[in-house]
Amino acid sequence: MKQLALDIGLQTGPSLASFIAGPKNAAALEHLKLWVGHGAEPALHSPVPTYLWGEEGTGKSHLLESVRAALREQGALVGWLHPGMGEPPPFDERWGAVMMDDVQHYSPVQQHAAFNWFIHAQTLGRGVVAAGTLPPADLPLREDLRTRLGWGHVFQLHLLDETARRAVLRKSADARGLVLPEEVIDYVLHRFSRDLGSLMQLLDHLDGYAMRTQRALTIPLVRAMLENE
Numbered sequence: 001m002k003q004l005a006l007d008i009g010l011q012t013g014p015s016l017a018s019f020i021a022g023p024k025n026a027a028a029l030e031h032l033k034l035w036v037g038h039g040a041e042p043a044l045h046s047p048v049p050t051y052l053w054g055e056e057g058t059g060k061s062h063l064l065e066s067v068r069a070a071l072r073e074q075g076a077l078v079g080w081l082h083p084g085m086g087e088p089p090p091f092d093e094r095w096g097a098v099m100m101d102d103v104q105h106y107s108p109v110q111q112h113a114a115f116n117w118f119i120h121a122q123t124l125g126r127g128v129v130a131a132g133t134l135p136p137a138d139l140p141l142r143e144d145l146r147t148r149l150g151w152g153h154v155f156q157l158h159l160l161d162e163t164a165r166r167a168v169l170r171k172s173a174d175a176r177g178l179v180l181p182e183e184v185i186d187y188v189l190h191r192f193s194r195d196l197g198s199l200m201q202l203l204d205h206l207d208g209y210a211m212r213t214q215r216a217l218t219i220p221l222v223r224a225m226l227e228n229e
Contacts, residue, residue: 014065020171022164023068028052028155032063035127036070045097046123049128051149052158053135057197060131063157064099067129081106088113091120100130103149103172104139107163128152158209162189162191165196169203173217176207180217 016036021029035046046103052060053185067079078094081088090113091098098117106114121128132139136150161170171179192202208218209225 004174010218015069018171019059019062019066019218020160020164020168022158022160025155025160028063028157031153031155032067033130035129036067036113037074045127047125047127048185049118049130049149049152051136051152051154052129052131053133053154055133055159058157058159059191059196059213061101064101064129064131067076067097068099080109081117083107083110086112091117093120093124095121097121097124097127097129100128103130103141104134108142110203111142115142115148118145118148129156160196165199169199170195172200172203174225176203178203178207178210178217184217184219184222187222198205 016029016033019029031050035050037045040212043097052063055058059198071078072097077092077094079098080091080096080101081096082101083217086109088110098121099115100117103114118128120126130149132149135156136146136154138147139147168188169185169188170180188199188202194197206217206225210221213221213224215221
C-alpha cells in the first residue's frame with residue numbers, strides 16, 4: 001500500500017509538531033525543525049541537501065510536506081517533484097527550496113529535472129530536501145543525481161514501535177473527535193500492518209464508517225466494516 005502522509009488531524013495537515021518521531025527518528029526531526037526555524041530559533045535554511053530514507057510508512061512524505069508547509073508560512077515558494085509529474089517544470093528562481101519525494105521511482109525525464117533543480121538550487125544557495133526508500137548508494141538513479149542526494153545530511157527513518165504507533169493512533173483519533181477505546185487500538189495493532197500509513201488509512205475508513213452507521217468505535221464495528229467494505 002502506498003505510504004500516506006501521516007496527517008494527525010485532517011483539519012491542519014502535516015506539520016513537524018504533529019510528527020511522532022520515536023527515539024530512532026528524533027535526530028531527523030530535530031534537524032528539520034532547525035532547518036525551517038522552530039520556536040525562537042532562527043531558520044537555518046542551509047543549502048546543504050538533506051536526504052531522508054526508509055521503508056514505506058516511516059513518515060518521509062509527512063516530513064517533506066511539513067517542511068513545505070513551514071516554508072510557505074514564512075512566505076517562501078517551494079518546488080515539489082514527485083513520480084506522478086510527467087512533465088516537471090523548469091527550476092523557478094523564486095523558489096526558496098525544493099522538495100523531492102519518492103526519488104527511487106523517478107523516470108529518466110524526472111531524473112533530468114531533479115538534476116537540473118539540484119544544480120540551480122546549489123548555484124543560488126537554495127535548500128533541497130529529498131526522500132526515498134533506499135540509501136543514496138542503492139538508488140536506481142543516474143550517478144550524478146545519486147551522488148548529490150548523498151553528499152549532505154542523510155537520515156534513515158525507522159518504523160515506530162508499538163508504543164509510538166499507539167500514541168499516533170490516539171492523537172489522530174483525538175484530533176478527529178473520535179473516542180477510540182484501548183481494546184480497539186489493541187485489535188487494530190495486532191491484526192493489521194505495522195505500516196503507520198496503512199493504520200492511518202484504516203482509521204480514516206473507521207471514522208467514515210462510524211459516521212455513516214451512527215455507531216461507536218468498537219471491535220464489532222471494525223469487523224462489520226471489513227465485512228461490508
